[in-house]
Amino acid sequence: MEKQALIIGATGIVGGNLAQHLLACGGWHVTGLSRGRTPLQVGIDSVTADLTAPESVANALRGRQFSHVFFTAWSRQATERENIRVNGAMVKHVLDALGPTGQLKHAALVTGLKHYLGPFEAYAQGNVPMTPFREEQGRQPVDNFYYEQEDRVFEAAKQYDFGWSVHRPHTIIGFALGNAMNMGVTLAVYATLCKQTGQPFIFPGSKAQWESLTDMTDARLLARQLEWAATSPNARNEDFNVVNGDVFRWKWMWSRIAEYFGLEPAPFDGQTRPLESRMQDAGKQWKEIAARHQLKEPNVDALVSWWHTDADLGRPMEVLTDMSKSRKAGFLDYQSTPDAFFALFDRLKAEKIIPA
Numbered sequence: 001m002e003k004q005a006l007i008i009g010a011t012g013i014v015g016g017n018l019a020q021h022l023l024a025c026g027g028w029h030v031t032g033l034s035r036g037r038t039p040l041q042v043g044i045d046s047v048t049a050d051l052t053a054p055e056s057v058a059n060a061l062r063g064r065q066f067s068h069v070f071f072t073a074w075s076r077q078a079t080e081r082e083n084i085r086v087n088g089a090m091v092k093h094v095l096d097a098l099g100p101t102g103q104l105k106h107a108a109l110v111t112g113l114k115h116y117l118g119p120f121e122a123y124a125q126g127n128v129p130m131t132p133f134r135e136e137q138g139r140q141p142v143d144n145f146y147y148e149q150e151d152r153v154f155e156a157a158k159q160y161d162f163g164w165s166v167h168r169p170h171t172i173i174g175f176a177l178g179n180a181m182n183m184g185v186t187l188a189v190y191a192t193l194c195k196q197t198g199q200p201f202i203f204p205g206s207k208a209q210w211e212s213l214t215d216m217t218d219a220r221l222l223a224r225q226l227e228w229a230a231t232s233p234n235a236r237n238e239d240f241n242v243v244n245g246d247v248f249r250w251k252w253m254w255s256r257i258a259e260y261f262g263l264e265p266a267p268f269d270g271q272t273r274p275l276e277s278r279m280q281d282a283g284k285q286w287k288e289i290a291a292r293h294q295l296k297e298p299n300v301d302a303l304v305s306w307w308h309t310d311a312d313l314g315r316p317m318e319v320l321t322d323m324s325k326s327r328k329a330g331f332l333d334y335q336s337t338p339d340a341f342f343a344l345f346d347r348l349k350a351e352k353i354i355p356a
Contacts, residue, residue, distance in 0.1 A: 003231075004103075005030045006066040008051070008094060009073025011038040013176035013219050014110050014169075018070060019044050021223035033060065033094075034073075038178065051075070051090040058097045065103040068230050069094060071149070072110045080119045080143045088148035095152065099160035106163045106230045109153050110222070111146040113170050113241075113319060118142045132322040135168075135239050150239075157237070165229035166239035167222065170321055171312050173340045174219025175347050178302050183312060184344045185353070186304040190275060191261040192354045193282060196289050200266040203254050204278070205313025207270045210250050212318035215243040218340040224333050225326065234329040243321045245334040250313070256338050260345060272314050276306040293355040303353065 005022055009015040010032025022028040023043050032040045036048035049060035052075070071091055077083045091109070098104045116133045118140050129137040139147055150166055157164045173184040194201045203210060225242045229235035251268065258265040286300035297303055349356045 003028050003068055004066045006047075006061075006064075006069045006094075006098070007032045007044075008069065008071045008090075010034055010040055010044060011176075011178075012073055013172055013174045013179045013182055014222060015070070015072035016041065016176050017174050017219040018072060018223040018226055021220065021227060025227060031064075031066070051093060052086060054089075054093045054096065057093040061094070061097040065101050066098055067103055067105045068108070069098060069104065069106075070108045070110070070226060070230075071153075074145070080145065083119065083145035084143060084148045087145045088152050091149045091152040092156070095156035095160070099156050099162070102160075104160060104162045106165070106236075107153050107157065108165045108167065108226050108230055109149055110167045110169065110226070111149065112168055113321065114144065115146050115168050116140065117315075117319070119144050128317060131318050132320040133241065134322045135241060135325050163236040165226075165235050165237075167225060167229070167242050168239065168321075169217035169222050169242045170214075170319065171216050172219050172222065173216055173337070173344055174222075175344055175351075176219075177297065177353070179305070181308045182305055183309045184341060185348065186275070186306065186309045187257060187341075188345050188348050188354050189282075189286070189300060189304050190279075191257060191263060192289065193279075193285055195261055195263055196355075197285055201254075201258050201261075201263045202266045202273055202278075203250065203268050203313070204273050204275045204310060205250065206272045206316055208316050208318065209313050210254075210268055210270075213247045213249060213320050214318070215245075215247050215321055216337050216340070217243050218335040218337070220340075221333055221335045225331055228331050232330060235331075238325070238329065240326045240329075240331070241321045241323055242326065243323060244337050244340065245323060246337050247320065248337060253338070253341075257341060260342060274306075274310040274314060276310050279304075279306055289355070294352065295355070296352050 007015045031045040033047045040046050047060050050056040153164050282300050287298045290298035348354045
């Protein structure tokens, strides 16, 4: 029997890759719920709603039945208290609409490693757990909208008798445009700007990130874990970290990325040099590059998230994730992180987002 999937945020980096994976698997009918600003992939039904408005969600989902719902979107607010209010309500509104149908079997929630590190406004403050992060380390004693989202899922699962899973990726590498947290595309644009304008390819992050071990998450691997958890009894009512399975240091990875783009990386002197404060002329420069190479997107702000890449690469401590729980439960997938970057860069060239 065909499974009925509803993806909240189907145009984003996680939701888009998940939709593509489910369609390729077969046996899934995929519907995407979004604000309707970005067209969905071919093969995905579209539902348009304002997730912050319960009546909008209820009206959009009335008469529809889904066996699985995947929460892959969030709305960034000015403070963490507002993040909690808005993003918790978004989850609640969807589950309030789907739960009473009696058809929902599983709800999957994608959060991230800020579960362990704390939200941006209290990032890595206080007693951050020892690395590698493990699911058993639990929550931090700070306000965090991830916890609110989890609680809304747990509450509805108990009320309406469906299973759940929570997925905590590290920084996600994958193809998506206009995404608020997209290091891969941001670094591709940054490298292109350096090559085209002669700027030095400077690592923007901290000494800790340059020297420490770290890991990342390919959006395609995350999609595979989401599908596995939605259909595996071993994953029911469990939280899982999800990373590629390899580890690296940025002092090594930065040279690999530079080599891909034909750049010589600037020597790192231990100083943090955030992109957001150095890319003041990027808008004008990118518009000229896009015109010269006939690129699809001349607006650099539609491609990059300087602030998010600065936050990830500027962290003052090692960030490393343990995958033992997921592996013991049966998810054994692996993805080379350099290959994930290079596959993304190749696609950006093929789609004429960056110069070939």
